[in-house]
Each structure stands twice: as structure tokens, then as C-alpha cells.
Amino acid sequence: MYEARDKAMKTTGSRDPMAWLDYGPVWLRRDYWESLCHRWATGPWQERSQVAKRNRSTHQEKNVHTSGSVSYATHSQKLHHELERAPTFCKLFDRTHKQKGTNDYHYKKKRDYRRIIFRR
Incomplete structure (x- = not known):
């Protein structure tokens, strides 16, 4: 899913999930992709995403599962x-x-x- 989001982001040149609506992967139903884009665009998801990014960059060795x-x-x-x-x-x-x-x-x-x- 990360790769699908990343590809949509690069294709559109936008970090806004609502701009990705027409650029979903072929292996995922369009209605599922659209619901995911709507979810990714919500405030709570964005906040959790930012917190997770900060945690991964701050504690790289402790977050092996989430950061590889x-x-x-x-x-x-x-x-x-x-x-x-x-x-x-x-x-x-x-x-x-x-x-x-x-x-x-x-x-x-x-x-x-x-x-x-x-x-x-």
C-alpha cells in the first residue's frame, strides 16, 4: 500500500490524498482506493502519521518493525x-x-x- 500511495504522490506531484483519487493501483477496487484516500485526508489520520514520523526518526533503533x-x-x-x-x-x-x-x-x-x- 505504501508503494501505491508513493506512486500516486509522485504521479500527481501532490501530498494531498484527495488529488490521488484517479491514480489508484489496478489491483485495488476503485471504491476501496477512494475510501482510503478520504481516510488519509482526515485530520486524525494526518496527526497520527506526523506523530509516527517523528517517533521513527527520533527512535530509529527502537522502531525496527515500523522503520525497517x-x-x-x-x-x-x-x-x-x-x-x-x-x-x-x-x-x-x-x-x-x-x-x-x-x-x-x-x-x-x-x-x-x-x-x-x-x-x-
């Missing part, structure tokens, strides 16, 4: 600070693929992938 995952560069910088040297690829991979507080990888496939990478 933490980048390799950020993990690398943190590890560099913790280790007082540049982290190895193995350490960086573990930091980004293991669950916090455990030694378990998020998914079996990633564990197998790590074995393949570090087999040499």
Missing part, C-alpha cells in the same frame, strides 16, 4: 565500537541473523546458508 530492519552499516558501526576494531564478516553475520538473547538463527535456511559461507 537495522542496516548492516549500523550493526557494523556498533560492533566496531564494542570490539574496538572492525568486525569480521562472521561476527556481523551472527549479529544480523541471530535472535537477541539466544544463539539461535532466525530461520533454518539462514543457518544452513551460514554453514555454506563459512565452510572454507
Whole structure:
């Protein structure tokens, strides 16, 4: 849905959701798109959106779910600070693929992938 809104915004050159009415995605019924545009244009939704934007920009590391995952560069910088040297690829991979507080990888496939990478 983000991509559909973003495309409509870029196509119209406007941040006003009411200007997007005719630029909905082909995979969504027109009446649904129009109701979403009306909702996005309301005051309460706009206020919540602004609050969420401020929170995401202020607390980037705490809002992983809403702002995406933490980048390799950020993990690398943190590890560099913790280790007082540049982290190895193995350490960086573990930091980004293991669950916090455990030694378990998020998914079996990633564990197998790590074995393949570090087999040499």
C-alpha cells in the first residue's frame, strides 16, 4: 500500500490524498482506493502519521518493525565500537541473523546458508 500511495504522490506531484483519487493501483477496487484516500485526508489520520514520523526518526533503533530492519552499516558501526576494531564478516553475520538473547538463527535456511559461507 505504501508503494501505491508513493506512486500516486509522485504521479500527481501532490501530498494531498484527495488529488490521488484517479491514480489508484489496478489491483485495488476503485471504491476501496477512494475510501482510503478520504481516510488519509482526515485530520486524525494526518496527526497520527506526523506523530509516527517523528517517533521513527527520533527512535530509529527502537522502531525496527515500523522503520525497517537495522542496516548492516549500523550493526557494523556498533560492533566496531564494542570490539574496538572492525568486525569480521562472521561476527556481523551472527549479529544480523541471530535472535537477541539466544544463539539461535532466525530461520533454518539462514543457518544452513551460514554453514555454506563459512565452510572454507
